[in-house]
Amino acid sequence: MTQQRLPADAPPLATIAGIGDFEGQQVTLRGWLFNLRSSGKLAFPQLRDGTGIIQGVAMRKDLGDELFEALTHLGQESSLVLTGLVSADARAPGGYELKISSVQILQCAEGYPIGPKEHGTDFLHNHRHLWLRSRRQQAIMRIRHLSVQAIRNYFDSRGYMLMDSPIFTPNACEGTSTLFETEYFGKPAYLTQSGQLYQEAGALAFGKTYCFGPTFRAEKSGTRRHLTEFWMVEPEIAFADLEDIMDTAEDFMVECVQYVLEHGRQHLVELERDISKLEAVQKPFPRISYDEACRMLAELGEPVEPDDDFGSPHETVLTQQFDRPIMVYGYPTAVKAFYMKENPENPARVLGVDVLAPEGYGEVIGGGQREDSLDVLLHKIQEHKLPQEYFEWFLDLRRYGTVPHGGFGMGLERFVTWVCGIHHIRETIPFPRTISRLTP
């Protein structure tokens, strides 16, 4: 039903979020029945329209027996058009009430599977297409949307050019153990793990670029931090060293969190997020070397094997010590990707950085300075047993005008999980993909 098809004399269309502009006026609202209480003469249907929920008041004497009966027998999520008078009411959720003068029933839904009672996680995920209508899921999706806006605004307003990286690729960027292989006209191809290598071409062509798209990793374990399909934003900057990358990551993260706070406070309140924790996300973030972090972890009773990567328990314990994100840099060369630049003063450490979110959330950003020497990179490709012929184009970037450069990748869903303060990453993407889930 479109606006044009409302009767010519119908009151103007409104949304529940914008209802305050219509106080004292007749409006038309379109949506779905969220809840309904009724007595013989009076009914209180709650309508949701995707922007909010409003309570309506309908009287038998205004609607007539037949329509009143039909309304009071509607099931949850029936679709309907209501017209009525908007009146301010401090007791009503949202502050307004609709005194209903007419009802048009579009569909009478019966047996909606998601009720107010507790449902199991699997049940809810099997009904994800409907679960998205619930208040909590709507709040999370709104925060996701605002996060995307914040991310784009950040880079667009600072001269970065959006340059999309391909999804099909012959290159492994983040190691060969999490590649999704597919057949590409008789040859193997992979779904991209990261758009970074192509952004390096972008940075050397345009100075500063970013990509923001889906990336794929065949994560074989189901953790609360891993999806097999997730969205990553990846800026890449020419003439930048590790210090520049840390400055950018820090500035970016502060601005994104503050943007969500400014524009999405009501959604965070819906999620019962402790907002003071997000308000604390201010510069400077502590910058801690890997070796220093290892010493701290040993003292905290969560020691790291020599030259090993951090696992979730390490990140959890470490981040619980701080009220804001921290930046851990200088990880062991042996555990990091082939493209990371070795520290010239200590080749066993790379000029890479991870930004770890507080409250135990852990890694949200990974990045750093890239290896810009052709010879070292060639050696690294061999060491990592990567097929050199598929990296020839990447090596060209070192043959023709190589410069110090770097960038980072932030996983959108990791960011949203932390900002929302929720337990599991799978609620932050509309239709999650994990080792055990491909539907709906």
Ligand code: 4AD
């Ligand atoms: O640390 P990662 O593997 O770094 C890269 O991919 C670089 N090439 C990025 C770059 O420098 N342009 O991944 C970056 C971020 C992680 O910090 C995390 O937020 C997210 O991507 N991430 C995942 N998010 C959800 N599920 C997964 N399986 C993820 N793996 C990584």
Ligand code: MG
């Ligand atoms: Mg990482």
